[in-house]
Amino acid sequence: MAEKILEIRNLTTGFLTDGGMVKATDRVSLDIEKGKTLCVVGESGSGKSVTALSVMRLIEYAGGMITEGEARFDKQDLVQKSQLDMLNIRGSRIAMIFQDPMSALNPVFTVGEQIAESLRTHKRLSKKEAWRQSVDMLRRVRIPDPEIRARQYPHEMSGGMCQRVVIAMALACNPELLIADEPTSALDVTVQAQILELLLQLKQEFRMSMLLITHDMGVAAEVADRITVMYAGAVVEEGTAADIFERPRHPYTIGLLQSIPGLEGERGGELYTIRGAIPPLSNIPPGCRFHPRCLYAMDLCRTNEPPLRRSLSGHMAACWLDDTGAEDPRPGNPNNRETKVTIGNRPEVTFP
């Protein structure tokens, strides 16, 4: 088994609302192998950002509370760390970037000063050395004329350039894990291509592992070694890009992929739609959380939650259909006869 940089087990994060405690993530388990990229995909509100912020322990500052589970980073459980310890880990060993680069940049300092500052908080460096390394980082994120750019303010740069600066800042201390939450979602498609390419190159250069959050299945297909699909706060499927795109097993994943208009072939007809809508967190359906929208829901699905099960090839799905041994009624992908092993400690349910 390859070494894991991050192992999340049953991570549950809640928010206190007027109507009581709601779970934004519910027993989320996922692993990232050293040097690999895991993409977490899902629609808004599925709990992608909450998962990332919980790992960073920033969720406490957003009003959330981790109520269960672990996030083991290099064998230490981050959930148990003090915020003081986390302060040292954040930015030096785990770095995070967000959708809006402007929110991470200070408008009144030059970008060179900001990178130098972040270097100096984590490493003991002279001012001059910090500046030199800061210019070097701008070069490494392929910003042209880094000496000149270092003296500019964020507002003098385009969105794409700002995201490069934020990446430079994040990587300045050579983190082992980079968490990127929708890093290209606000960018135009050609700029997105530049940034994704850059991230992939830097991942090699800096020997990092990456957790990339995106709502865009295309982005996940381009960069992921493995993909985790979340729905309404829970992981419903996980596998390689080929598993997810060619042999999806969870009806939600299948429906989501079918709803995306294609770039070739037939066009213009009625699009496939998943019936109904995403449930609010305060009202997650019992049993399988997808059952009110699922075309294949059975009685069992309405009462019992399907555990996330792993096939021998490592492809995981949380769906009762996956184990019935009946002919798979879903289009295209009969894959339900692989041997399953239940992982983690999601509820053990005896099969009727």
Next chain:
Amino acid sequence: MKHEYLLEARHVTKYFPITTGLFNRVVGHVKAVDDVSLGIRSGETFGLVGESGCGKSTLARVLLKLKKATGGDIRFEGRDIEQVSSSDLRKLRQEMQIIFQDPFGSLNPRFLIKDVIAEPLRTHRKMSAKEIDYRVVELMELVGLDVSRRNRYPHEFSGGQRQRVGIARAIALNPKFIVADEAVSALDVSVQSQVLNLLQKLQKDLGLTYLFIAHGLNVVRHISDRVGVMYLGKLVEVARTEELFAHPRHPYTKVLLSAIPKPSPHRTTERIILDGDVPSPANPPSGCRFHTRCPYAQEKCATAEPLLEPTGDDRQVACHFPL
């Protein structure tokens, strides 16, 4: 009289002055839309793509006369929209509608949903309260909203439902032409497909013509009959959708299409990555505006501006060396 185009724009420009200092001295112009000509056929969906800042929304607003063009002329059903009388302008305003990304951006949040939908009727039509109620119910049914929720507030509606409200407002006055400016771009995939289906159904049932602006190229491909590609204020290619996506002829179109991340584990086309940023529209490059980044640029491109010219097959390209 039957016109080939419902809406036709010729040599349309829109410049925004750049001012500095105390006296608002004009020091230059942002050429947001620069000499664009296009025709939108009755009943079709014309998609408009290009990166942010390239002039898509400005062009749409100029076409709707929400902004005044700096130059050129625009005809709606053959009539020059600059020349219409003020009573005809009122009529024109009803025929042309727009749906935004955030349908409630400028609305009073204390309006009930039924009032939000009724607003265009109250402004433009002499209708009794009862007639308005009746029409609101009809519109809500048309766009797939639960009529029993008409006395609720906008914040109680999800993103997809709010967009349906935006659509109900847009069709309230029986328009002929609707601009959808990033109308589905903020929606999640599963909601987006529902709203796209609705837009297509309404087009069929009500005989609408759409100008569909979106940065999601797969969505534009799905819904559009023809697509125009803009770069730095210029229209650089117009073609039927299938052909444009299968065989882009302008280098910028090719680059744009190659950059789309495909939801498939096997990439079949090579991704072309451009260097640097889009130049400023206040100071666009000479000759072909794409020449500073074009992988196919030759000497001529830096000096001579290519015009948008028909290449046959219902296609127009603005390039000296089309692919």
